[in-house]
Every structure is written in C-alpha cells, then in structure tokens.
Amino acid sequence: MLKNISNLGDAALYCDFGIQVNKETNLEVIKYFNTIREKKIKGINNLTPSYNKLIISFDLRVTNFSEIKNKIENLDTTIEQNKNNKKIVVPVCCEENFALDKSRLEKKLNLSYQEILTKFFDKEYFCYMTGFIAGMPFLGDIDENLRTQRLETPRVKVPQGSVGITEQFANIYTFDSPGGWNIIGNTPLKVFDDSKERDPNLINPGDTIVFKKISRHEYESSNDK
Amino acid sequence: MNMRVAMTSNYFEILRGGINTTFQDKGRENLYHIGIPFSGVMDNRNFLLANKLVGNDLTAPVIEFAYQGPHLRYTGDQLNFVITGDVIFKIKKKDYEIDGDCYHSYHLENGDEINIISTNKSVYGYFAIGSEIDLKLQWKSCSINTKANIGSNNGKKLDSGQKINLLKINSDKTLKKVNYINSKIENLRVIKGTNFDYFSDEGKKIFFEKEFIVSKLSDRMGMRLEGPKIENIVNTNIKSEGLVKGVIQVPADGNPIIMLSDHGTVGGYPKIGVVVSVDYDRLVQLAPGSKVKFQEIELSDAETLFKLYEMETKNLLNQI
Numbered sequence: 001m002l003k004n005i006s007n008l009g010d011a012a013l014y015c016d017f018g019i020q021v022n023k024e025t026n027l028e029v030i031k032y033f034n035t036i037r038e039k040k041i042k043g044i045n046n047l048t049p050s051y052n053k054l055i056i057s058f059d060l061r062v063t064n065f066s067e068i069k070n071k072i073e074n075l076d077t078t079i080e081q082n083k084n085n086k087k088i089v090v091p092v093c094c095e096e097n098f099a100l101d102k103s104r105l106e107k108k109l110n111l112s113y114q115e116i117l118t119k120f121f122d123k124e125y126f127c128y129m130t131g132f133i134a135g136m137p138f139l140g141d142i143d144e145n146l147r148t149q150r151l152e153t154p155r156v157k158v159p160q161g162s163v164g165i166t167e168q169f170a171n172i173y174t175f176d177s178p179g180g181w182n183i184i185g186n187t188p189l190k191v192f193d194d195s196k197e198r199d200p201n202l203i204n205p206g207d208t209i210v211f212k213k214i215s216r217h218e219y220e221s222s223n224d225k
Numbered sequence: 226m227n228m229r230v231a232m233t234s235n236y237f238e239i240l241r242g243g244i245n246t247t248f249q250d251k252g253r254e255n256l257y258h259i260g261i262p263f264s265g266v267m268d269n270r271n272f273l274l275a276n277k278l279v280g281n282d283l284t285a286p287v288i289e290f291a292y293q294g295p296h297l298r299y300t301g302d303q304l305n306f307v308i309t310g311d312v313i314f315k316i317k318k319k320d321y322e323i324d325g326d327c328y329h330s331y332h333l334e335n336g337d338e339i340n341i342i343s344t345n346k347s348v349y350g351y352f353a354i355g356s357e358i359d360l361k362l363q364w365k366s367c368s369i370n371t372k373a374n375i376g377s378n379n380g381k382k383l384d385s386g387q388k389i390n391l392l393k394i395n396s397d398k399t400l401k402k403v404n405y406i407n408s409k410i411e412n413l414r415v416i417k418g419t420n421f422d423y424f425s426d427e428g429k430k431i432f433f434e435k436e437f438i439v440s441k442l443s444d445r446m447g448m449r450l451e452g453p454k455i456e457n458i459v460n461t462n463i464k465s466e467g468l469v470k471g472v473i474q475v476p477a478d479g480n481p482i483i484m485l486s487d488h489g490t491v492g493g494y495p496k497i498g499v500v501v502s503v504d505y506d507r508l509v510q511l512a513p514g515s516k517v518k519f520q521e522i523e524l525s526d527a528e529t530l531f532k533l534y535e536m537e538t539k540n541l542l543n544q545i
Contacts (some may be wrong), residue, residue, distance in 0.1 A: 009416050009499030010527040012469045021464055033258065046257040048467025050491055055467030057257070060502050060531050065524060131260035131467075131490040134373045138465065174260075175373060192260075194375060197364055201259045 001028060005072060007065045013056040013072065021051040021140075021168070026128045029054050030205050035077050044068065049205055050129045051138070085206040090172070092163050092211050093219035094185035100162070101151075101182040108148045108182075117213065119143040120184065125170060125209040130201055135174040135192025137203040142170055154180030161186040163211070172203075188222035235301030235356065235391040242384040243341065245291040245445070247369035248360060248377045251284045256364060257467065257490045261375065264368040264486050267349045267445065267509040270538050271309040274403065277545045278307040278330045279355035280395045286360055286367040288352040288383070291445075294341025295352075295383060304394045305330045306339070310350030310510075311407050314341045329402040330355070347407065347510040355398070359390040370487050372446065403545050410507035414522040414530075418473065418496035423459040428479075431455055432497060433519055437481065441513045445487040448511070454479030457495060465493040471500035471508075473519075485509060501527040503534045 001017065008014040015032065017025050026049075033049040036056065043063030048055040058068050094117055102113050109116060125139040142165055150166045155178065158164070162173040164181025171181060174192040191202045203209060214222075249272070252265020266272035266289055276283050288295070294312065307330040308314055314325045317338040325331065325339075327350075333339070344350050360367045360377040367377040374380030378387075424432070437452035461477035468474075472484045474494035483500060484492075486509075500508055501522060511517060522530075 006419065007416065007524055008419060008469060008496070009471050010501050010524055010531065011471075012499075014419050045254040046263070046469075047255070048257040048490055050466040051464050053464075053466040055257075055469065057469050060528070061535060064528055129465075129491065130258065132465070132492070133489065134260040134375070136260055177372075194363065205258075 002032065005069050008055060010065065011058055011060045013058075013065065013068055015054040015056065015072065017052045017054070019052065023126050025052045026126070027206070031077055032072075032075070033205070035075060035079065036072070039075070041068070041071055048131065050131075085204075085208065087208045087210065088203055089210050089212050090163075090187050090189055090191075091214040091218065091222065092185040092187050093214050093216055095216045098162075098186040098219075099184055101184065104151075105148070105182055105184065109146060111145065116146060116184070119146055120165070120170075121211050121213050125211070127203050127205050127207045127209060128169075129205050130203065133173075133175050133177050134194070135201045135203075136171055137191065137201075137209070139170045139209055141168040148182060150180035151182065154178055158183065159186065161188065163187055186219070188219050235304070235394060237297045237299050237389040237391075239295055239383055239385050239387045239389070240298055240338070241296040242382065242387075243290045243295040244293045245371075246295045246383040247289050247371070248286050248358070248367040248383075249289040249369065250286045250367050252368050252486065253364045253366045260490050261364070261373065262370065262487050262490055263470065264370045264376070264445075265366070266351070267486055268310070268351070268506045270506045270541075271349070271351050271407075273538060273542060274328065274405065274545070275307055275309040275351040275353035277542050278309070278328065278401050278403065279305045279353045280397050280399075280401075281353060281355065283542075285353070286358055286377070288354075290341060290350050290352065291344070291348050293343050294350055296338065296340045297389075298336070298338045299333050300335055301391065302335070302394060303398065304333050304391070305355035305398050305400065306333050307331070307353050307401075308341065308350060309353070311345045311347045312341060312350040313343050313345055314339060328405050330400050332398065332400070344512075346409075346512060348512050349509060354391065355395040357392040359392050372487060401545050403541060405541060407510065408507065410504060410511070411516065412518050412520045413508060414501045414504055414527065415473065415498035415519050416501060416522060416524060416527060418498045420459075420463060420495035421497055423457050423495040424475070424497060425456040425458045428456040428458075432481075433521060436516045436518055439511045439513050439515045439517065443513060445485055447485050447488055448483040448508070450481045450483070450517070452480070455481065455497065459495075461495070462493050463495055465491045468492045469499070471502070471505060472496050473498045473500065483508065501530070503527065503530040
C-alpha cells in the first residue's frame with residue numbers, strides 16, 4: 001500500500017510503500033507506475049519505481065507538488081492492467097575469467113563454488129526495478145545462504161555482461177561500469193539494446209528470470225556475442 | 226549553385242576537441258525507469274539565450290563545453306554563431322584575430338576559426354550555430370551521455386579530426402546581443418531530504434553552517450564536495466531508490482555528492498537534502514575549489530523563487 005507521499009526537493013514526489021522489500025510491496029509500486037504512465041498526467045516527466053518507493057518527477061514550469069500529490073492520492077489503481085510480464089532465460093557462464101569473485105564468495109559463504117552455483121541456478125527470480133545504468137535489472141531474492149555484502153572497495157570497471165550478487169539481490173551489468181557486487185559469471189545476452197528505442201530493456205520490472213548455466217563453448221558461440 | 230551541394234558543403238572541422246565537448250539539448254523525458262537519465266544542458270538559461278541569439282528554435286541542439294572548449298575551422302556559406310556563459314574565446318578571420326564577447330552573435334565566413342580558450346571562473350559554456358546541425362537523435366534528443374554512450378556522435382564527446390556537418394543555415398543573419406552577466410552563487414538553497422534524520426544533530430548543524438569546497442572529482446554526473454564530515458547515526462546505506470537532479474547524497478565517508486544532469490537513476494546513499502530548481506543553473510557553474518554553504522528553504526518559497534527566475538529568463542529572451 002502507498003503509505004506516505006512527501007516532496008523530494010521542489011520538483012518530485014517521494015511515494016513510500018513501506019519498509020518491507022518483497023515481491024508484494026514491489027508489485028504495488030509497479031501497479032502505481034503502470035497506472036500513472038497510462039494516465040499521462042500533464043507535467044510528469046519521469047517515474048522511477050524501485051523496491052518499495054516510487055519517485056515522480058515533474059516539470060515545475062507546468063505544475064507543482066500539491067497539484068500532482070492531489071492527483072496521485074485520487075488515483076484509481078483498481079483498473080485491470082494489461083499484464084504482459086515475460087519469463088526470460090538468461091544464459092550465464094561461470095567459468096574462469098568470468099567468475100571474478102569465485103574465491104571471495106567461497107570464503108565469505110563457506111560453500112564450494114559448485115554449491116553456490118547449484119543454489120543460484122535453482123531459483124526463479126523476480127525483477128524489482130531497472131536502473132542505475134541503462135537497463136540494469138535488480139533481481140531477487142537469492143537463496144538465504146548466498147547473501148553477502150558488496151566488495152569493500154568497488155571495482156573501477158566491472159565488465160559488461162557480468163552477473164553479480166549482493167544481499168538478497170542479483171543484477172546484470174549492461175555496460176562496463178564501476179561497481180561493487182560479487183561477480184559470479186557473465187552472460188552473452190544483450191540485456192540493453194539502444195537500437196530498440198521503444199523497448200531497449202530485455203528485462204522489465206515484474207518479469208521473471210531464470211538463469212541457465214552454460215559452458216565457455218556455448219558462451220562463445222552465442223549469437224549475441 | 227546546386228542546392229544539394231550547398232547543403233552538404235557547410236561544416237566545421239574540429240582542430241581541438243576540448244576537455245568535455247558534447248552536443249546537448251533539453252534532454253530526455255520518461256526514461257528514468259529504464260535507467261536512462263535526463264541529461265541535456267547543464268545550464269538551461271545560457272542554453273536558451275544561445276539559441277535565441279542566433280535565431281534558432283529555443284530547444285535546438287547546441288555544443289556544450291567544459292573549462293577548455295573546442296577549436297574549430299569553418300568551411301561554407303556565411304552563418305551566425307554565439308557563445309554564452311563566461312567564456313574567453315578568439316575569432317580568427319583571414320587577416321586578423323579578435324577577442325570575442327559572450328552574448329554577441331557574430332558572422333562566420335568560409336575559412337574563419339573559433340578558438341574557445343577557456344571558461345572564466347565557471348565550468349560550462351555554450352556554442353550555438355545559426356543552422357540546423359546534421360545529428361542523429363536518440364529518444365528524440367541529441368544529448369550525449371558519455372557514460373552510457375547515448376546520444377549523437379555515438380554518445381562520445383567531440384574530438385579533434387571530426388567534422389560537424391550543417392544542414393540548413395538560418396536565413397536571418399541579423400546580429401543580436403543581450404546584456405547579461407552570470408551571477409555567482411555561494412549559498413545553495415536546499416529542501417531537507419528524505420533521510421535528513423539519518424544524521425546526528427552535530428552533522429545537521431555542520432551541513433547548514435559550515436563551508437564546503439567543490440572537489441575536482443565533479444562532472445556531468447555529479448558534484449563532489451569536501452568539508453567537515455557529516456556524521457550518520459542510522460545507516461550509511463539505504464535500499465536503492467530513485468534519484469533526481471539536485472539530490473545531495475552522503476555516503477559513508479561523510480562527504481556530500483550532488484546529483485547533476487547525467488546522474489545514475491537510482492542510488493543507495495542517504496539523501497540529506499535537495500538543491501532547489503532555481504539554483505541549478507548557477508550550481509553547475511561552480512568550479513572546483515569554489516566554496517559553498519547550504520541554506521534551508523521551504524517548498525513554497527522554492528516554488529515562488531523558481532517562478533521569478535523563469536520570469537527573469539523570459540524577460541531576457543524578450544530583449545533579444
């Protein structure tokens with residue numbers, strides 16, 4: 001449920017859906033996100049859904065906080081939405097040179113790499129949000145036994161395609177980027193494609209993701225690579 | 226003259242790219258949710274003035290530069306150009322060279338050169354050309370985001386050896402000017418952030434009373450500040466959530482970072498405050514080494530001040 005609306009500066013609304021980070025809360029965020037998008041409310045120029053928050057940016061030349069707040073409070077979210085969420089299979093190679101944090105994870109989690117991978121590939125994941133860098137999906141929840149902190153010192157450059165885990169989440173680096181997630185493998189799949197302006201993200205909030213373990217040979221012969 | 230030849234024969238050669246020279250316009254809307262920031266010009270008022278001074282559509286693409294700008298040689302038919310901001314530049318004609326004035330449009334003839342030497346105690350300047358530029362848009366915008374390689378020029382900054390091809394030169398070549406001096410800002414006005422209470426009483430006091438210095442590690446993504454450490458007493462991380470331009474995040478090291486046009490769309494550091502819209506244009510012009518203080522302001526005052534600032538911008542545009 002939408003618990004509270006406050007202002008984030010003078011040109012954005014901060015919608016708080018509670019402190020719980022789970023699929024149920026996130027689906028509520030996504031419901032608001034979809035409804036507001038469809039309504040095309042004048043002055044709104046960006047929507048940023050995350051685990052349990054929705055930030056609504058607006059053009060201060062056109063509208064203001066109280067006007068938009070009023071519209072959001074009176075929003076009818078009961079309308080049946082087109083649920084076009086997809087199930088996407090993401091191939092991941094976890095061999096040498098791709099599993100950058102293999103030994104760190106083995107130590108931190110006190111598990112063999114084989115055990116780590118079994119637990120990782122054994123689950124379906126839910127996409128909570130995309131962002132930070134273009135198209136990066138934030139997925140969850142990973143197995144309780146795989147949860148660990150970010151690197152103490154983030155990498156300056158995490159290679160594109162890297163699949164990382166931290167806390168209850170997994171993600172995929174869509175670009176070479178700085179970052180501190182624990183890297184367990186790499187996907188040859190193109191997760192962000194800016195030549196598709198209408199729909200550049202392969203994975204969108206609400207989608208289900210299944211990771212599939214592949215060999216180096218399969219990785220290298222993949223069409224996307 | 227054959228029309229087609231005329232259209233393709235007007236261009237600039239880039240003799241020196243400058244430090245961070247990009248095409249920019251008003252940016253991209255409604256893409257935060259897929260991780261693409263707003264981008265667009267850093268200093269909106271100087272962008273609008275530049276376009277008006279060469280008779281362009283107000284939101285036409287311009288060349289934005291930081292510190293040292295580009296050195297360009299022009300080939301083609303006469304056109305107008307202007308530079309806005311606080312910028313030192315030279316115009317080299319066939320037989321002589323002059324120091325250019327900002328906010329004055331000039332004619333440019335075949336073979337002329339423009340050398341944008343540096344911004345003066347500021348960061349960004351704008352070079353507008355009285356012509357349509359041949360640019361590939363992405364999501365209806367030319368704005369270059371060099372971190373995600375999005376926008377014209379394959380999302381990369383302009384470099385020496387490249388060409389800027391022009392399409393249709395504006396027919397009106399009247400020279401225009403406006404009297405305008407960029408004012409400096411020392412007190413950044415902020416609205417308290419959503420994690421304001423993550424900080425100790427002493428930390429809050431430091432935030433609103435002490436001076437901070439703009440660090441060299443500042444770019445189109447964000448401005449890092451250095452000063453007395455702002456102590457966090459709750460948690461130095463939050464669950465990642467959306468960001469907007471102007472948000473001041475304080476990571477574990479206690480030094481504030483202000484989000485600017487190319488900021489990451491989500492972030493996981495506590496938000497102590499948000500710089501208000503009226504101060505953006507002057508905020509981005511703070512060069513490394515500048516000293517700033519934060520001053521608290523209420524939402525209603527921020528809204529009124531922004532309206533006044535917009536009226537002032539309109540008045541300036543109407544004088545041209």
